[in-house]
Amino acid sequence: MDSLRILLTNDDGIHAMGLCALYEALFSKGFHVDVVAPDSERSAVGHAITLSDPIKIKEVYRLGDRFGWAINGTPADCVKIAVNALLEARPNVVVSGINRGSNTGINILYSGTVSAATEAAILGIPSIAVSVDSFSDQDYCFAAFFVSELVSRLVKYEDSCKSLNVNIPAIPAHLIRGVKLVRQCNSPFKERFEKRVDPRGNIYYWQCSSDFDWEKAKGTDIYWLKKGYITVTPIKFDLTDEQCLEETSILLSDILS
Numbered sequence: 001m002d003s004l005r006i007l008l009t010n011d012d013g014i015h016a017m018g019l020c021a022l023y024e025a026l027f028s029k030g031f032h033v034d035v036v037a038p039d040s041e042r043s044a045v046g047h048a049i050t051l052s053d054p055i056k057i058k059e060v061y062r063l064g065d066r067f068g069w070a071i072n073g074t075p076a077d078c079v080k081i082a083v084n085a086l087l088e089a090r091p092n093v094v095v096s097g098i099n100r101g102s103n104t105g106i107n108i109l110y111s112g113t114v115s116a117a118t119e120a121a122i123l124g125i126p127s128i129a130v131s132v133d134s135f136s137d138q139d140y141c142f143a144a145f146f147v148s149e150l151v152s153r154l155v156k157y158e159d160s161c162k163s164l165n166v167n168i169p170a171i172p173a174h175l176i177r178g179v180k181l182v183r184q185c186n187s188p189f190k191e192r193f194e195k196r197v198d199p200r201g202n203i204y205y206w207q208c209s210s211d212f213d214w215e216k217a218k219g220t221d222i223y224w225l226k227k228g229y230i231t232v233t234p235i236k237f238d239l240t241d242e243q244c245l246e247e248t249s250i251l252l253s254d255i256l257s
Helices: 017-028 076-088 103-107 111-122 140-159 220-228 242-251
Strands: 005-010 033-036 057-060 065-071 093-100 125-134 162-169 180-181 191-198 203-211 230-234
Touching: 005 017, 017 033, 017 093, 017 140, 033 076, 065 076, 076 111, 093 111, 093 140, 111 125, 111 162, 125 140, 140 162, 162 220, 162 242, 220 230
Parallel strands: 005 033, 005 093, 033 065, 093 125, 125 162, 180 230
Antiparallel strands: 057 065, 162 230, 191 203
């Protein structure tokens, strides 16, 4: 059997430590690893794609060998152009990460990391988005090892598990309490914006904090991550509210008739 082909991307940029750790872990498993990632940080861009500007690519080398392609686009762009233009063969799995900072709750809607994985699912390719619950660079060794083990299992169930969102506590591996298969928390954050005035008297605002009582989010990704568990959440790109279809049909009945 040929080696699994992995497309590796992220939203922190092609030189991010988390991506490099994943590359080493996946390559050591004998997988064929292609890297297509943004040329600089593209965090919180959601599922944006580039339409009005050309997408430029640049080969990146490490120790004299080609490491991958850096592009001036978004994480979703990376997956699109990799699959449709750059790669010699279609990947079996797309892995996005390792992201600095968790992608849980409604934050996954803003996440470039998750959007890259979602784009892969749209293209019919199983994918994993992986994040560590810290905004400082960590020892990504265990997180990378965990994902490399998960990849081999994902391809066996690709028809039922198109995309997984994985979050890993930023604690030593021996303190992680286990793995939880959980749903996404859909409660909103309480956000605060600080009003400021620049030297010319112009008013501007700075987003300062996002408060959330995670103890009230029992059973969700946020809750179990804070409890010291790795969380795994199957996600999908179909945003249809199935339960609301019938009610909306009644609401629009006079218009539709």
